[in-house]
Amino acid sequence: MSFTLGSPPLFSRGTVPRAAELRGNHGEARQAWPAAQVLLVDARGRFGLDGDGMRWTPGPQVGEEPPEGAVLLGVDGETYRWALRVDEVAEPAGDARTAGFHLDGDDAGLLVTALGLLNWHDSAQFSPTTGQPTAVEKSGWVRRDLSCGREEFPRTDPAIITVVHDGADRVLLGRQAVWPDRWYSTLAGFVEPGESLEQCVIREVYEEVGITVSQPRYLGSQPWPFPRSLMVGFAAVGDPEEPLRFLDGEIADAAWFTRDQVREALTAKEWTDPEGVDDGPPAPLRLPGSVSIARTMIEAWAAAD
Template sequence: MSRWSRSSSLDRAVDRRTEADLDEAWQRGVVLSIDGEGRIAAADGQALIAPTQGRRGANDIYLGVFDGRDWFASPESSLDGETIGWREAPADEYDPLAAAVFLARWNRQNPACERCGGPTAPDQGGIRRVCGSCGALSFARMDPCVIVAITDPDDRLLLARNFQWPPHRVSIIAGFIEAGESVEQACHREAAEEVGVELAELSYVSSQPWPMPRSLMLGFEARAVDSRIRVDGDEILEGAFYTRTDLAAAVSSGGIVLPGGASIARHLIDRWISAG
C-alpha cells in the first residue's frame, strides 16, 4: 500500500478558519517559508519549522494541525541560505509540506477571478480566494496526470527515458489527461503515443499529490498486448522491457537510475518487483 492511500496526517481544520480562529492559531503555531520555485527554507537538511512571530500576515497560509501543532506557510519571492524540496524531507512530513508548497505557489500567483477578471485575495487562511469585485470564490486547481507501470506478456516491466532526463535515468510512462478524456483513455493514449504500446488490461492502484507545480498523479498497472516498443523519439528517447533480474543488475551497475523513493513511480516499480 502506498503511504498516500492512508488517511492524511494533516488535519486541515476546515471548521476553524474564521479570522479570529486563524489569529489564535498563529499565536501558538509554527511556520514554513517557501519560495516561488516551491523550495522550503531548511537547516541541516531538514525543513525549517520556526515558531510564529508578531502578527499574522494577509498572505500567511494556514495548513491545519499536524503533530499537535498549527502549521502555516509563508510565501516568499526568494530565500537566502539552505533550502530543500518537499521530497527531500522525512516521509512523515510529506502531508503538510506537499500542501504548503502547492498552496504557497498558487497564492503567490495572485490569480484573477475566473468570473469577472477582477483581483482576488486569500480567504479562510489561503485555502481559497475571493474576488473583491464580484465576490466569486476560486480554489486551487490540480492538473490530473496518469502514470502507468506497463508489463509485457512475460511480466517484464517497461522503463523509458524522457528527453529532459540525464543519461541512465528511467521511469514508467506518464502524461497529462487531455480535455474530454477519461483517466483510462489517457493511459491508453500515452502508452500508444510515447512508446507505441497497445494495452490489453488496465487497473487503478493509487494516487499521489505532486505539487510541482500542481499535479495529481493517478497510478495504474497495465498489461501490454505484446512486447513491441516504438518510442516516439521526441518526448521519449529510449525504452525497454526488463525482467526483475535484469533490472537489479542494471541498477547495481549504474546502468540505469530509478525514480526517487518519494515518488509514486518508484512505488509502482517496487510493487512490481515485490510481486515476482
C-alpha cells in the same frame, strides 16, 4: 500477474488533520497565532532544513498576525501549521525532490500541501473570469474576485502514471531527452476533458510509445506539486513484440527491462544523492528517487513473483 503497492507513496502518508472546518474562522486562527509554526518557502520551492526535518518558524517571528498570503496547512495537536512564500530561505535549505526523501510522512504531507497551495496563489492573483484582482480568504484556501465576489478555489491537475508490464517478467520504461543518462521511469500524462482515468492510460501510452495496452488497474495516488498535480498510479499490460514508436515526441527512448535488471537498479544510490549518481561502474538503468510514486510502483512490480 497482480501486485499492489507495499506502502503509500511518500507524499501520501501525512496524518495531520487539515482542519477544513477552521478555515475562515479567523478569530480562532488569530488567537492561536502566538503558538503557530510557519514553513517558509521561496519561489523555487526551497524550504529550510533542521537536521533531516523541515525548519519551522514561530508565528510571532513572521508577524503579529497571519500575514496576507499565509496558508493554513492543518492543526497538529494544538499547533497551527502555516506556510508562507518568501523571497529567500536561509541555509541550510532544500527542495522536495532533493530533500523530500529525508522527511517523515507528516512533514512530507504538509510540504506538498504548502507547495500546491502556494503555487496556485502565484498564478491566481487575477480572476480567470473578469481579469480583476483577487484577494486571499479562508486562511489561504479561497481567492475572491474583488469586482464581483466570485470565489476561486485551488486547482489540482490529475495525471496518470503507468507501469506497463508484459504480465510476466518484463517492464517497459521510457526516458525524456533532457533526463540524465541512463535514467528511465514510468509513462505519465495529464487527463484530458471527457476522459476517464483508464482511457487516459491507454491514450497516453499509445501517444508516447506507440503500443496499445490493456487491463489498466489502479494502484494508488500521490500529490505532485510541480506545480499542482495529482499522480494517479496504474498498471497495464503491453506486448513486447509490438514495435515502439515515439509518436508525440515526449519520449526520446524506451526499452523493456527484465525483473532482475530492475531489482539491480533498485539497489543503486538514488539520483537524489548527488554523490551517488555516477558511483561505481556504469549501470544500464537508473530509476527515479523515492519521493516519486513512479519509484513506489516500480518497487512493487519488482517485488512480485
